[in-house]
Amino acid sequence: xxxxxxxxxxxxxxxxxxxxxxxxxxxxxxxxxxxxxxxxxxxxxxxxxxxxxxxxxxxxxxxxxxxxxxxxxxxxxxxxxxxxxxxxxxxxxxxxxxxxxxxxxxxxxxxxxxxxxxxxxxxxxxxxxxxxxxxxxxxxxxxxxxxxxxxxxxxxxxxxxxxxxxxxxxxxxxxxxxxxxxxxxxxxxxxxxxxxxxxxxxx
Numbered sequence: 114x115x116x117x118x119x120x121x122x123x124x125x126x127x128x129x130x131x132x133x134x135x136x137x138x139x140x141x142x143x144x145x146x147x148x149x150x151x152x153x154x155x156x157x158x159x160x161x162x163x164x165x166x167x168x169x170x171x172x173x174x175x176x177x178x179x180x181x182x183x184x185x186x187x188x189x190x191x192x193x194x195x196x197x198x199x200x201x202x203x204x205x206x207x208x209x210x211x212x213x214x215x216x217x218x219x220x221x222x223x224x225x226x227x228x229x230x231x232x233x234x235x236x237x238x239x240x241x242x243x244x245x246x247x248x249x250x251x252x253x254x255x256x257x258x259x260x261x262x263x264x265x266x267x268x269x270x271x272x273x274x275x276x277x278x279x280x281x282x283x284x285x286x287x288x289x290x291x292x293x294x295x296x297x298x299x300x301x302x303x304x305x306x307x308x309x310x311x312x313x314x315x316x
Contacts, residue, residue: 182236230286
């Protein structure tokens with residue numbers, strides 16, 4: 114069965130804001146394509162007070178969920194950093210101490226990277242929804258253009274709620290977390306191992 118993917122691009126900046134012009138890629142079945150054709154600019158309708166209030170609460174909910182998943186990302190990073198610090202303390206505690214803890218910690222860091230990439234995919238869903246509403250709902254309101262359903266953005270948001278899917282692949286999530294955090298952690302781990310075998314070479 115064909116699946117649809119709506120991709121919100123933030124140029125790989127990790128936790129940075131998505132560009133105001135949000136790029137999306139839609140691959141869908143015939144029924145979904147017909148729904149997207151209906152979402153093209155056409156009829157104009159303004160949100161009433163009740164709908165605006167509901168969207169405000171929806172936005173608060175998405176912000177809360179994205180913040181919760183952001184905290185989970187921080188926890189995984191803290192585990193990797195704290196574990197590496199502990200392994201370095203053990204290995205450098207005395208000259209005859211083994212460098213094996215640093216190597217084993219490198220394996221754990223890779224495991225944490227996979228955990229964090231999985232959590233990042235969930236975080237990206239909720240962050241993208243919140244940013245989508247900020248760009249298409251709140252920004253026009255602040256410019257005095259009102260709350261108008263004109264560009265079809267609400268159709269895409271509704272589709273994402275009806276059929277929720279990850280917006281990025283696992284490999285892309287791994288790449289983002291690697292560039293943002295884990296490349297530095299793994300570099301420190303490698304330098305620590307090299308420093309151990311240089312400073313305290315085995316006799």
